[in-house]
Amino acid sequence: MRTKNLSASNSSRPYEMLVDDGKGLMDTDFQSKxxxxxxxxxxxxxxxxxxxxAGVGGVLLAEASAGFADLKNLVPASIDSRYxxxxxxxxxxxxxxxxxxxxxxxxxxxxxxxxxxxxxxxHLPLRMLLSHSSGLQREVPVDMWESMQGPSKSELLDAFGRxxxxxxxxxxxxxxxxxxxxxxxxxxxxxxxxYETTIERTFLEPLDLTRTGWTPSTDAVLGYRLDPYTDxxxxxxxxxxxxxxxxxxxWSTPADLLKWxxxxxGGEPTVVPxxxxxxxxxxxxxxxxxxxxxxxxxxxxxxxxxDHVLGGHTGAMPGFxxxxxxxxxxxxxxxxxxxxxxxxxxxxxxxxVALDAIAGRGxxxxxxxxxxxxxxxxxxxxxxxxxxESDEIVLRWCRDGLHAHLASNPTATDTHxxxxxxxxxxxxxxxxxGELLVVTRTSTQVELRWATYPLTRTPR
Numbered sequence: 001m002r003t004k005n006l007s008a009s010n011s012s013r014p015y016e017m018l019v020d021d022g023k024g025l026m027d028t029d030f031q032s033k034x035x036x037x038x039x040x041x042x043x044x045x046x047x048x049x050x051x052x053x054a055g056v057g058g059v060l061l062a063e064a065s066a067g068f069a070d071l072k073n074l075v076p077a078s079i080d081s082r083y084x085x086x087x088x089x090x091x092x093x094x095x096x097x098x099x100x101x102x103x104x105x106x107x108x109x110x111x112x113x114x115x116x117x118x119x120x121x122x123h124l125p126l127r128m129l130l131s132h133s134s135g136l137q138r139e140v141p142v143d144m145w146e147s148m149q150g151p152s153k154s155e156l157l158d159a160f161g162r163x164x165x166x167x168x169x170x171x172x173x174x175x176x177x178x179x180x181x182x183x184x185x186x187x188x189x190x191x192x193x194x195y196e197t198t199i200e201r202t203f204l205e206p207l208d209l210t211r212t213g214w215t216p217s218t219d220a221v222l223g224y225r226l227d228p229y230t231d232x233x234x235x236x237x238x239x240x241x242x243x244x245x246x247x248x249x250x251w252s253t254p255a256d257l258l259k260w261x262x263x264x265x266g267g268e269p270t271v272v273p274x275x276x277x278x279x280x281x282x283x284x285x286x287x288x289x290x291x292x293x294x295x296x297x298x299x300x301x302x303x304x305x306x307d308h309v310l311g312g313h314t315g316a317m318p319g320f321x322x323x324x325x326x327x328x329x330x331x332x333x334x335x336x337x338x339x340x341x342x343x344x345x346x347x348x349x350x351x352x353v354a355l356d357a358i359a360g361r362g363x364x365x366x367x368x369x370x371x372x373x374x375x376x377x378x379x380x381x382x383x384x385x386x387x388x389e390s391d392e393i394v395l396r397w398c399r400d401g402l403h404a405h406l407a408s409n410p411t412a413t414d415t416h417x418x419x420x421x422x423x424x425x426x427x428x429x430x431x432x433x434g435e436l437l438v439v440t441r442t443s444t445q446v447e448l449r450w451a452t453y454p455l456t457r458t459p460r
Contacts, residue, residue: 028062030054034353035064042066045344048224048233049077052336052349053254054357058262061357063254069221069339071233079254082211082220083337084238085322086315088257089250090180091264091280092199094130094299097183098276099202101126105190108279108298115186119160126186128169129179130298131284135167136176140244148318150242156181173287173296177247184246195246206271207259212252215240220251223319225341236319236341248317254335261326261333264300264311266429269400273418274428281311281328301347305355314347323350332357372399378422381446382439386455393455404450406431 034052042050049067053060065077100106106115106126113122121136128134141162142151151159160182167174184195191198196214204212216238224233241249252260263272264280280298287301288294295302300311308327315322323346325334334357336350375383375397382402386393392407402425406413415430423439427450435451448455 030357031062031064033356034062037353038064039066041344041349042338046226046231046233047338047340047343049081049221050336050338050344051077051079051081051083051254052334052353053079053258054332054334054353055258055262056333056357057331058267060258071222071224077221077339080211081337082217082251082253083322083339084216084221084223084315084317084320085250085252085257085324085337086248086317086320087177088252088313088315088322088324089246089248091260091299091313091324092203092250093180093183093187093195093246094280095264095272095276096187096198096202097126097130098279098298099273100187100190101279102273102275106186112182112186115189116160116182119182120163121160121165121182124169126183127284127298129176129183131296132173132175132179133170133285133296134176134179135165135169135171135174136179136182137164137166138174138176138178140178140181144239144241144244148237148239150240150244153243156185156243170285173285177244180247181244184243187246203260203263203271207263207268209252209256209259212250212256212260214245214249214251216251221320221337221339223317223339223341225319226343233340239318248315254337257322257324257335257337258333261312261324261335262331265326265328265331265333267331269416269418269428274416274433277328278429278433281309303347303351305351308355308358310351310354312347312350316341321346323347325350325354327354327358330358370399372397382448384457386448386457387459388450388453388455390459392459404431404437 038050038052047067048071049069051065053063055061063079067077069075069077069081097106101108108127109125111123111125112119124134140151140156141159142155144150187195187198223236225236226233266274266277280300282297283295283302284297286292286295293304301313303310310325310327312325319339319341321338323336332354334350334354336346338344379397379402383395383397386395393404394407395404400416402417404415413431415427417425417437418428420426425437427433427435432451437448437450440447
């Protein structure tokens with residue numbers, strides 16, 4: 001039995017290794033069902049290629065590909081094939097915007113004019129741009145979709161002066177690529193560097209997303225369209241969105257998207273903090289006002305499927321479609337990509353595969369246990385049993401930092417803290433989320449207060 005490294009790096013990260021028996025993944029029921037489903041969808045819908053990958057908790061569950069990344073040269077598609085992901089780019093843009101807000105560089109409720117003055121939409125808050133509730137028209141008013149070339153910076157800023165509002169701000173959902181182009185310019189303004197550089201340094205490099213970027217590589221998947229009369233698939237041109245690219249410029253692989261989806265589930269708290277994940281998953285506006293099954297968060301579609309709400313995004317560019325679906329509770333991630341302009345609803349497919357995985361129709365490989373990094377000396381004396389209001393609370397050090405739980409219900413009450421400074425830890429996720437744990441040291445003892453409640457070493 002061999003192992004296949006999904007990463008160009010030797011660092012240990014989620015999805016880095018997968019079991020290989022010489023023919024591919026181990027033949028679990030879930031893997032077999034996914035392979036059959038992908039083959040059927042690719043054939044029935046006349047897709048040049050279709051690749052779907054699913055993971056749970058940072059471990060690859062299954063992946064399947066059918067068809068070709070390059071029809072002329074019959075290059076097979078795979079989990080490592082580099083597709084155009086279109087508007088899934090918006091999840092990166094939204095994440096960095098919310099992160100900059102957490103750092104105090106931006107304010108979600110501040111108007112555009114604070115950062116980019118002189119536009120007809122100065123009054124619109126950033127929050128509305130991220131959730132498509134601003135009322136801005138759909139596209140930048142340039143001929144980008146005819147020329148297949150996005151605007152230069154001067155052309156984009158000039159186009160902002162011709163923008164219209166097509167709905168009252170905050171009154172209804174109206175999808176706007178333009179809104180994300182505006183956000184991209186604001187990010188450049190406040191960081192004093194290209195938008196792309198900020199994304200690379202903040203997310204792509206720390207998460208080891210080595211196959212994710214802004215331009216097609218020499219081995220990138222080729223995009224096609226289906227001719228409705230000849231059963232042929234002519235090539236589509238490659239659009240360069242240029243300065244409007246914060247809404248749809250990126251290329252990536254199913255393998256990299258699993259890593260990114262895991263981060264969007266809260267699996268990489270040092271890169272994408274829990275507060276950012278919470279904000280992105282918080283409903284901002286309903287899209288479906290009849291059945292209330294689809295809403296929008298900050299950069300994420302929120303789809304209700306019974307007891308589950310799946311977050312994620314779709315993408316569509318000339319020659320490509322994509323879908324990313326994530327479930328925070330189970331940390332299930334599904335990425336689905338194809339290299340054709342139309343022909344299949346990848347959103348539905350990704351959601352169905354995710355729900356199947358959540359239902360337990362496939363069991364993920366067991367993760368290898370690894371010890372936590374060394375516990376800091378100023379945390380070591382906090383560990384162990386504490387008491388508050390007759391509840392026994394256990395503090396412990398884990399791979400991702402300081403945790404606490406009630407001894408009576410460890411799993412449901414697990415809380416992850418983020419350090420805010422000497423003697424200060426914020427409950428980033430779990431019980432009493434958002435509340436502060438304050439450490440006070442005297443010459444004889446350590447005192448803790450969480451949400452102002454005192455914690456003691458003995459019951460009282």
